[in-house]
Amino acid sequence: MKKVLVIDDEGIVRTSCERTLAQEGYGVELAASGREGIELLENESFGVVLLDLKMPDMDGMEVLQKIKDMWPDTKVIMISGYSTVDTAVQALRLGAYNFIEKPFTPDTLIAAVREVLGNSENGPQ
Amino acid sequence: MKNIFRHPDKSVAAKLIIAIGLLMVFLSFIFWYAILAKQEKDVMSIAIRYGGSFVNFTKDSIRLSMLDFRRDETQRTLETLSTPEGVRKVRIFNHEGKIIFTSEKIPEQFVDKNSVSCRGCHADPGKSSAVLQAPQKWSVYKDERGFRTLHVVDEILNEPACSTAACHFHSPDQKVLGFVDAQLSLAFLDEATLRQKLALTAYVVIFVLAVSLFLILIIYKIVSKPVSGLVYGMEKVASGDFNYSVPIKSDDEMGVLARTFNSMLNDMKIARAEREKWTQTLEDEIAKKTEEIQKTHASLVQTEKLASLGRMAAGVAHEINNPLTGVVTFAYLLKKRFPPDSSEAQDLNIIIEQAERCSKIIKNLLTFARATPSEKGKVNINDILNRTIFMVRNQVKFHHIKFDIHLENYPFTIIGDPSQFQQIFLNMFINSADAMNKRGKITVATRKIAENGKPYVELEFTDEGCGIREEDLPKLFEPFFTTKPAGKGTGLGLSVSHGIVKHLGGYIAVKSTVGKGTSFFVRLPLMEEVK
Numbered sequence: 001m002k003k004v005l006v007i008d009d010e011g012i013v014r015t016s017c018e019r020t021l022a023q024e025g026y027g028v029e030l031a032a033s034g035r036e037g038i039e040l041l042e043n044e045s046f047g048v049v050l051l052d053l054k055m056p057d058m059d060g061m062e063v064l065q066k067i068k069d070m071w072p073d074t075k076v077i078m079i080s081g082y083s084t085v086d087t088a089v090q091a092l093r094l095g096a097y098n099f100i101e102k103p104f105t106p107d108t109l110i111a112a113v114r115e116v117l118g119n120s121e122n123g124p125q
Numbered sequence: 126m127k128n129i130f131r132h133p134d135k136s137v138a139a140k141l142i143i144a145i146g147l148l149m150v151f152l153s154f155i156f157w158y159a160i161l162a163k164q165e166k167d168v169m170s171i172a173i174r175y176g177g178s179f180v181n182f183t184k185d186s187i188r189l190s191m192l193d194f195r196r197d198e199t200q201r202t203l204e205t206l207s208t209p210e211g212v213r214k215v216r217i218f219n220h221e222g223k224i225i226f227t228s229e230k231i232p233e234q235f236v237d238k239n240s241v242s243c244r245g246c247h248a249d250p251g252k253s254s255a256v257l258q259a260p261q262k263w264s265v266y267k268d269e270r271g272f273r274t275l276h277v278v279d280e281i282l283n284e285p286a287c288s289t290a291a292c293h294f295h296s297p298d299q300k301v302l303g304f305v306d307a308q309l310s311l312a313f314l315d316e317a318t319l320r321q322k323l324a325l326t327a328y329v330v331i332f333v334l335a336v337s338l339f340l341i342l343i344i345y346k347i348v349s350k351p352v353s354g355l356v357y358g359m360e361k362v363a364s365g366d367f368n369y370s371v372p373i374k375s376d377d378e379m380g381v382l383a384r385t386f387n388s389m390l391n392d393m394k395i396a397r398a399e400r401e402k403w404t405q406t407l408e409d410e411i412a413k414k415t416e417e418i419q420k421t422h423a424s425l426v427q428t429e430k431l432a433s434l435g436r437m438a439a440g441v442a443h444e445i446n447n448p449l450t451g452v453v454t455f456a457y458l459l460k461k462r463f464p465p466d467s468s469e470a471q472d473l474n475i476i477i478e479q480a481e482r483c484s485k486i487i488k489n490l491l492t493f494a495r496a497t498p499s500e501k502g503k504v505n506i507n508d509i510l511n512r513t514i515f516m517v518r519n520q521v522k523f524h525h526i527k528f529d530i531h532l533e534n535y536p537f538t539i540i541g542d543p544s545q546f547q548q549i550f551l552n553m554f555i556n557s558a559d560a561m562n563k564r565g566k567i568t569v570a571t572r573k574i575a576e577n578g579k580p581y582v583e584l585e586f587t588d589e590g591c592g593i594r595e596e597d598l599p600k601l602f603e604p605f606f607t608t609k610p611a612g613k614g615t616g617l618g619l620s621v622s623h624g625i626v627k628h629l630g631g632y633i634a635v636k637s638t639v640g641k642g643t644s645f646f647v648r649l650p651l652m653e654e655v656k
Contacts, residue, residue, distance in 0.1 A: 010447040010450075012447055012448055012450065012451035013447050013450050013451070015451070016450050016451050016453075016454030016455065017454075019454065019455070019458055020454055020457070020458070023458065023461075081446040081447070088516060089512050089515070089516055092515070092516070098519055099519065101520075102446035102447065102449070102450050102484075103446050103447075103449035103450040103452070103453050103480065103481070103484045104450060104453070105453050105454075105457060105477070105481075106453075106454055106457040106458070107457075108521055111521075
């Protein structure tokens, strides 16, 4: 079972994702920036990357492009605050698998991850 | 009538009367003068004729006594002839002017050389027989009483009986033997003429006065009165009384004038009423428009206020979504620790709902803030529609909604901002989803139509939702009008869409049946193809 990588500069979003997904039995790694996320990806293979669109040092779109270039099998779900529909469509065009809007409910998040990875082997805890 | 005499320079009738009156006086004077002159001439010619006859009669009466040289008899005959009234004197004189016989009581020696007695033939009586002129046998002079006297002269011609008479007084070579002159008074003729002159003058004056009076009356009746009636009417109308009408008393031009004036007045009355009506309508219209403008202005001000609020909110909205994610997530996690029916779980549900409501409010504010135009370019409507559908399909809100898509295979090209079109389409989909309670079918179609000979694209968005009430239809595009529950809608979606479509020269049509569904038709003019 592949793990989920959450890349978001906001601590509360990272924690929310971690707690929600961990409860569903998924393995979760966290990164506070795009650079940090790519470092983690280089060491380990992830099934899904939850990627924030708007981050200070490296933009989500940039990170997406890099992931798609280097690990084309890794599915990326964009997390956007209310950004333009255009940006979301652009992200989908660039190869993002899906996108969810902030603020999202745990159900939305779980549904989106499950769509890629299927039910976790461990099941909900 | 008073006006005619008080202000003759201001009255047509007075001018007419004065003109005709002067003409009449002038003509009457000529007539009077001509009659008198003619009469004088006739009377004089009769007097001269009778004067001539009297002299001839005198000559005949004294002929025999002269031939027989009976001087006493001749003298007596002359005295007899001068007895009737009016015969002043009868005289016989020779070439030298020496009076031979006279009827005068105190005889004169010679005739007056300056009188017609000599001057009748001689231009210069000093040169006796020289310079004869055509004989003038009469003249008139005034006597000491001022009456006229007719002085008639005639020559006594030589004849055989004279030269052959026993006395042999005259030689046969002599042509004219002497002259008879008579002076006849015209006093009673003058008196009669004077009386006649006075009578005629009186007649003419009476005639002129009578005709003038008659004229004044007629002019007053047919000119002055109707004209002053008209003037009175016009003054009334000028002072604003349109209900007055001039009485029509005749069929002549004055009557026609009055009738025309009345009908003109009537037309004016109607036109005035019409004008007043229009003025009133116009005023009402202006008041209505002013109110509308004020309303629009107020709503514009409010829109602008909200837009700047939205722009301000946009800055912090992104940041607020992050903590909201935390709130929602941890409320969920906490909820799972309690049985679903517990009061704790219920309370946590309220926290989740309210947090979601916060996010929705922020989203709407951002939508509105983004309504400002950005970059324009050539846009393919079908492409944007496909992209928008692709995007919304992945949203939780549309998970249970089926899309029925019929896009006509045609390059619908419009110059515009793609994000604005996306906003319109997204708004249509969100409204449909809300109307159907997130369950049902949305039909999306594009087709090419022609309107006023120009190519248009028609986009159809049909849902199976609750429909729109008829009374809400006119308010659909008003800003801040919404039928969604409080806090769910801002009432700006369709208003903003309408503004964008209108700006592009298009319009939005709506067809709706309550309980069955609603169809929105967005019609946009296509870019003219360059051939």
